[in-house]
Amino acid sequence: MLQSRIKSFINYLKGKNILIITHHPTDLDGFATSIVLQFFFKNLFKNQEISLYFSEFSKLIKSFLYKFKKKFPNFNFKSLNNINISNFDIIIIVDTNNLDQVNFIEDFKRLDSNIPFIFIDHHFNLNNEYNGNLKSLNIIFENYSSTAEIIIELFRRFKIEIPTPYKVLLATAILTDSGFFKYGNNQTIHNISNLIKDEISFQEILPLLNSEPDISERIAKIKGLQRVDLLRIEEWLLGITHVSSFSGSVASMLISIGFDIGIVCSQKKNETIISTRAKKEVCQKTGLHLGKILSEIREGSAGGHDGAASLNCNLDLEVVLKKVIDKIKKVLII
Ligand SMILES: [Mn+2]
The missing domain is CATH 3.90.1640.10 (inorganic pyrophosphatase (n-terminal core))
Structure with missing residues (x-):
């Protein structure tokens, strides 16, 4: 320092x-x-x-x-x-x-x-x-x-x-x-x-x-899991899903069950929230930095680290999701 x-x-x-x-x-x-x-x-x-x-x-x-x-x-x-x-x-x-x-x-x-x-x-x-x-x-x-x-x-x-x-x-x-x-x-x-x-x-x-997640968080996790789409880019597995709340803990869950990158969308009134997580290994091997990627989406407001970041924006969910995935793809495909 x-x-x-x-x-x-x-x-x-x-x-x-x-x-x-x-x-x-x-x-x-x-x-x-x-x-x-x-x-x-x-x-x-x-x-x-x-x-x-x-x-x-x-x-x-x-x-x-x-x-x-x-x-x-x-x-x-x-x-x-x-x-x-x-x-x-x-x-x-x-x-x-x-x-x-x-x-x-x-x-x-x-x-x-x-x-x-x-x-x-x-x-x-x-x-x-x-x-x-x-x-x-x-x-x-x-x-x-x-x-x-x-x-x-x-x-x-x-x-x-x-x-x-x-x-x-x-x-x-x-x-x-x-x-x-x-x-x-x-x-x-x-x-x-x-x-x-x-x-x-x-x-x-x-x-x-120790805090046991309450029932609403557990439901969000289960629904997030039911709706998950698997996308394979090179050797990496991406899990993409949507829930109405607890997007951060759902994204972490995706990592713990075996995805390398988890992307969870949440739509609230006029706001779209994207929570992302990535395994340390992906970040180290590919230079992926989710915080940087999300902050590049100028229409939104982002914060985070290489392996965990989130974005709030007013963009349409499909539009912003595509942008995020494209940016991640660019890093993963060598
Ligand atoms: Mn902190």
Whole structure:
């Protein structure tokens, strides 16, 4: 991580009232990162307002929080229900670098606010030109498997101790975002190991993350499977299907049952959502980068990594699906 960038980032924030927000819906990495980053700033800066705002918690986060609070009854965090934007000087947006994935930004735009914002993220850098984004201070590093690991780096640089509950939060974020190391690298394992040391037992963390998918998610998976089309390109197997919700977890399921690439479409009113997943092997052998491919579809808004990415757009489903498949074909056919 660029030492000088962190330095300018922290210097800039001195004396400013900070609002931390993340993408919608909030996932564990976005959630944990926001809370731990608030703790970090509170340690570093005194007499500055440092607040959190979450748009909506997923079922996973709700069930996680329930178990987490049982484990750490004294742990508390406060997030705002309403934002009075004039109270803040700067907004930090974590775990995304795409404003379309941030709910609150609509109000922000409506208010015609000129409060600047900075991204801290580990997704493919879209390099979007946003008015108000202090691009030179963005901390976007794609080689981290979670934003949580970028935050750990901040604590390390400033020699601030991370209390146990915050460590557990970070660990759960790293585990879920790296797919329990499946999408991680050696550094991911080092980071978890350094974080939990002998203080936290790995087996204590796992039950916090156990959440049985509810019936609607299971139905989506079953229907997604009934409707799947198989497309073979060279030696690779693509699974293409559609569901009305849970497209991300249906796409992951396609990979776990044997497809190399999973493409799941979902149509909602005027919106078409495409969720994609690919096996690491395909990405490594062919250079496939789903995040890049989806971000090339200019009519939409995309985000993601090489092996997992999604796109929201207003295009007709058939049109956008064809575009995505053609682009993937181009990479796979050598
Ligand atoms: Mn993340």
